[in-house]
Amino acid sequence: MSYRFSARTGWDVGESAFAAAIREARAAGRELVDLTVSNPTVCGFDYDAEAVLAPLASREALTYDPDPRGMRFAREAVAGYYGEHGADVDPDSVVLTTSTSEGYGYLFRLLCDAGDEVLVAQPSYPLFDFLADLEDVRLKPYPLFYDFGWWIDFAELERRIGPRTKAIVVVHPNNPTGHGTGTQERKKLQEICVLHDLALIVDEVFLDYWLEKEAGRSFAVGPHPVLTFVLSGMSKIAGLPQMKVGWIVGFGPEGDRGQAMGRLEVVADTFLSMNAPMQRALPVWLAGRRGIQAQILERVKGNLRVASESGLEVLRVEAGWSAILWLPPNFAEGDMAERLLREAGVIVHPGTFYGIAGASRVVVSLLGSMREFGEGIQRIKTVTGLNHGSY
Numbered sequence: 001m002s003y004r005f006s007a008r009t010g011w012d013v014g015e016s017a018f019a020a021a022i023r024e025a026r027a028a029g030r031e032l033v034d035l036t037v038s039n040p041t042v043c044g045f046d047y048d049a050e051a052v053l054a055p056l057a058s059r060e061a062l063t064y065d066p067d068p069r070g071m072r073f074a075r076e077a078v079a080g081y082y083g084e085h086g087a088d089v090d091p092d093s094v095v096l097t098t099s100t101s102e103g104y105g106y107l108f109r110l111l112c113d114a115g116d117e118v119l120v121a122q123p124s125y126p127l128f129d130f131l132a133d134l135e136d137v138r139l140k141p142y143p144l145f146y147d148f149g150w151w152i153d154f155a156e157l158e159r160r161i162g163p164r165t166k167a168i169v170v171v172h173p174n175n176p177t178g179h180g181t182g183t184q185e186r187k188k189l190q191e192i193c194v195l196h197d198l199a200l201i202v203d204e205v206f207l208d209y210w211l212e213k214e215a216g217r218s219f220a221v222g223p224h225p226v227l228t229f230v231l232s233g234m235s236k237i238a239g240l241p242q243m244k245v246g247w248i249v250g251f252g253p254e255g256d257r258g259q260a261m262g263r264l265e266v267v268a269d270t271f272l273s274m275n276a277p278m279q280r281a282l283p284v285w286l287a288g289r290r291g292i293q294a295q296i297l298e299r300v301k302g303n304l305r306v307a308s309e310s311g312l313e314v315l316r317v318e319a320g321w322s323a324i325l326w327l328p329p330n331f332a333e334g335d336m337a338e339r340l341l342r343e344a345g346v347i348v349h350p351g352t353f354y355g356i357a358g359a360s361r362v363v364v365s366l367l368g369s370m371r372e373f374g375e376g377i378q379r380i381k382t383v384t385g386l387n388h389g390s391y
Contacts, residue, residue: 008133018350021341033376034347035364038321040239043367045295051288052240055281063276068269069261070096070247070279077283078247081237085207087220089249093257095264096274096282098244100205101131103231106248106267108135110260111166111199118201119160120169121152122355123177128169140165141355149316150179154188161192167199168192172219173206173319176354176363180216180318193226200228205236206320208293211301216319220249227252227260238285239292245278245285296321296367303366303373310377312384321367324351327360328384336362344379 015023025032037043069075075091082089097103112118114136120128122141132139142157144150157168168189172181181189193200202219210216220230233246250261300321307314313326325348327336336359337350351361366373 008136011130011133018335018338018341021338022347025341025345030345032341032345032347033372033379035368035373035376036347036349037368038365039241040292040296040367041242043299044369045239045292045299047239047292048288052281052285055284056277058277058280061276061280065276066272068265068272069094070274071276074279074282075247077286078249081286082218082220082249085218085220087218087222089220093250093261095248095250095261095268096279097233097246097248097268098273099235099246100203100231100233101127101246102273103229103233103246103248104128104131104201105135106264107167107199107201107229107231108132108137109267110263112137115164117162117165118167118169119157119165121171121174123174123351124171124354125175126353126355138164142168144174144177144179146177146315149318150174150177152181152185152189154192158192161196161198165196165198167201169201169203170219171203173209173216175206175320176322176324176349176356177315178211178317178320178322180210181219183217186217186219190225198226200226202228202230204230204232207232208237208289209297209300209321210319211297211304212318220251222251224251225253227256229260234282234285237293238289239296240285243278243281243285245274245282299370300366302370303368306370306374307364307366307377310381312377312381315361321365323364323366324356325362325364325380326358327362327380336360340380340383344383346376346379346383348380 072091074096075094078094079089079091097106115138117138117140119142120139121144123144128139140160142160143153145153170181173179189200204218207218219228228251230249234243235241250257304317304323307323315324315326317323335350337348340346340348349363351358351363354363
């Protein structure tokens with residue numbers, strides 16, 4: 001007799017064939033080039049260890065003085081961050097969380113009953129599937145399409161709105177496409193939300209990593225004709241994924257916004273997940289973010305340049321840490337990621353991992369060392385035949 005677990009956790013938790021192939025290749029001693037590394041703390045960046053760790057030793061953290069939304073001085077630091085992006089943020093509209101993932105969980109609880117729907121762009125990061133399952137929320141994808149850049153398919157988005165749709169999720173800039181939501185797209189999204197009485201959830205973790213000359217505008221900057229929630233955190237802003245600090249900022253018509261923030265405070269008060277040392281350190285980390293951001297941007301731009309000049313086709317990237325490669329048509333049989341692992345000793349993410357249509361598209365991280373990235377691109381070129389002029 002086996003135990004009957006919750007249906008919401010009924011995932012296939014077995015090892016995938018691709019993960020098994022990577023494990024077996026490493027066990028056999030193969031020299032692999034990993035182009036999927038996206039953890040900045042293991043990519044050779046020069047962190048100011050003293051500046052990062054010192055504020056965690058604040059003696060004030062010994063006093064337990066919980067605030068459901070987060071300590072006010074920490075929320076004021078978040079408001080100051082958005083002020084530098086041109087937005088006027090009320091600290092009382094900020095709720096601190098341990099991560100954007102927790103922020104999504106709070107918002108799904110706030111906005112949805114069991115079985116309600118949230119629209120999420122595709123391609124996008126697959127974490128949303130698990131977050132929605134855990135909150136008994138259904139995800140419905142709306143497509144991004146590529147035409148010398150990525151664009152929202154608004155006609156299809158509107159077709160997918162149903163009576164149980166409660167919100168639209170926008171990742172700005174998107175991961176892994178690097179698509180930034182432009183002014184006209186933002187206006188159209190807001191019009192759709194007004195028409196169908198939907199909330200807008202905007203994930204801006206990559207907001208500080210624009211790779212093109214003109215940086216995109218934060219959704220924290222008004223106007224806000226609809227209930228809007230902006231999420232971000234230290235994982236990307238300061239390259240500190242291990243510190244587990246994130247937040248939600250609420251905007252919108254005053255009545256709706258006030259109701260939302262009051263309810264979010266109760267959700268946050270139920271868990272009180274933010275710990276005092278992290279909140280004490282948050283203003284320091286935000287103030288010192290530019291040093292690590294400059295290093296990351298230099299690395300990402302350098303690797304993107306290597307890929308773009310290699311002869312491989314790189315889809316346009318406006319921002320972020322990832323790039324999508326469109327491999328030669330003669331290499332489009334079978335699973336691209338498995339072939340590259342087997343024949344080139346290169347680890348990439350298959351496009352299907354992100355819901356990218358087309359068998360010949362793979363995703364690479366631009367965060368790793370330029371030496372290793374260049375080696376990986378060279379191996380891909382050799383296996384796909386580009387070094388022999390066959391493309």
